[in-house]
Amino acid sequence: MSSRRLFLHKLTAGLATIPFLSWDEVPVLTEAVKVPRPLNVAIMGLGGYGTMVANAMRACKKAKLNGVISGTPSKISDWQTRYRIPEKNCYNYDNFDNIASNPDIDAVYVITPNGLHKDQVIRVAKAGKHVICEKPMAVNAKEGQEMVDACKKANVKLLVGYRMHFEPKTLEIIRLRKAGELGKIMFFQGLSGFTIGDPKQWRLNKALAGGGSLMDIGIYAVNGARYMVGEEPVWVTAEETKTDPVKFAEGVDETIQFQFGFPSGAIASCLSSYNISYLDRFFLSGDKGFGELYPATGYGPIMGRTNKGELSFLHVTHQTVQMEEMADIILNGKTPIVPVDGEEAVKDLKIMDAIYLAAKTGKKIPLK
Known part of the structure; x- marks a missing residue:
């Protein structure tokens, strides 16, 4: 047998030992694509404006409603069903400090009466979560500065619901x-x-x-x-x-x-x-x-x-744009045209x- 024929004989014999793979079994070699995770938000205060924000967030890609805080059990139950909120991400005004150990919540949007903002924002900050507070942020500048200082001390961001800035x-x-x-x-x-x-x-x-x-x-x-x-x-x-x-x-x-x-x-x-x-x-x-x-x-x-x-x-919808932009600010350090x-x-x-x-x-x- 010539050297050329011997080479081809050995080559085909070797190929015969390789198992046949269907197209379904062929591995697809693609570059891994990292999908950025959304900002997981809990809304505190489930009234009219809180509902408006929640509905607007349905269209968000960068922010996700993932928790609620309310003093009204019936509202919590309703929101659980309406927005598919897990039971473990539901809190009341007495126990919401426990969000500190909940990795499913990154930030809390405080949408309660103005006079309650200071204490609630400071509690959220102490729990180690970022804060979005509806405006006015406080009832006077002294309280507002205390909120800013508390968030800086806790190393969390404090943003305010200035939707017109976007x-x-x-x-x-x-x-x-x-x-x-x-x-x-x-x-x-x-x-x-x-x-x-x-x-x-x-x-x-x-x-x-x-x-x-x-x-x-x-x-x-x-x-x-x-x-x-x-x-x-x-x-x-x-x-x-x-x-x-x-x-x-x-x-x-x-x-x-x-x-x-x-x-x-x-x-x-x-x-x-x-x-x-x-x-x-x-x-x-x-x-x-x-x-x-x-x-x-x-x-x-x-x-x-x-x-x-x-x-x-x-x-x-303003609140959709606001929450998308705020997610970028918190997660990616984006600088808005007008500060918030x-x-x-x-x-x-x-x-x-x-x-x-x-x-x-x-x-x-x-x-x-």
């Missing part, structure tokens, strides 16, 4: 202002108001709300003035109007008008009210153009225009403290 038409006006397309900013107007209903609700309870319309909706104008103008105010004046002292008891403001002055010379004129409806407008004026949002802070869609025409962006951290909230609280002082004293209050 709204595209809002961000477009901010972009135009930063790009100089509006010129020198001269004036901002922020109007926030509606006629409040049930006089027994917690928003009209000083201990739980920390105030009245300013704490609830006036904060939009306070915060909006800062990010629209792009500066921190240096003085505040304010005046309160009260037509119903029974419904709006001492310490619960019905309507407040307030004004800011900024280092550049720009001024802001704002109003918040629980007794005037159809107020939801931001207007920013520069010497080369303007930006307007009306409605400016409602749940959507937001409507906007500038001196060059209408702003057109696809509306996505606890320090940002303390700045608002200091200004609101000054507004109340100005309304009480009738004096122009300087801001540090």
Whole structure:
């Protein structure tokens, strides 16, 4: 046998010993793809807004509702069924410190009355979980700073539910202002108001709300003035109007008008009210153009225009976008265009403290 034929004979004999594999049995060699895990969130406070956030999170890919904290057993049971929450991830206000040993919860979104925020946020931080707190973060700047300090000490992030900081038409006006397309900013107007209903609700309870319309909706104008103008105010004046002292008891403001002055010379004129409806407008004026949002802070869609025409962006549920962005901030260290951290909230609280002082004293209050 020639050497060539001997080689082929040995080769085919060797191949005969290799078992035949069907296509189903052939291993697929692919590069492993790491799928990032979502931020697992527990919601504390299962009321109307908590439900809105929970429903919005159904569309999230980066954030997942995975726990609940409530003082009402029937609500916990209902949410377990509706959102498929495991029993082991359900807590009440007495035992929620036990989340410390629960790896299924990364962060807690506190959506309870304002007066409860400080103690609840600090407890969550001590349990080693990140915190998202609905605005206003606290009832005054002192409490807000205590919350910031507690979260820093526990090495957890503290974010605040500033959903408008991610709204595209809002961000477009901010972009135009930063790009100089509006010129020198001269004036901002922020109007926030509606006629409040049930006089027994917690928003009209000083201990739980920390105030009245300013704490609830006036904060939009306070915060909006800062990010629209792009500066921190240096003085505040304010005046309160009260037509119903029974419904709006001492310490619960019905309507407040307030004004800011900024280092550049720009001024802001704002109003918040629980007794005037159809107020939801931001207007920013520069010497080369303007930006307007009306409605400016409602749940959507937001409507906007500038001196060059209408702003057109696809509306996505605000709370869905907010939770996606906050998951990125917590898990990946993303930096938002407009801050949403606890320090940002303390700045608002200091200004609101000054507004109340100005309304009480009738004096122009300087801001540090």
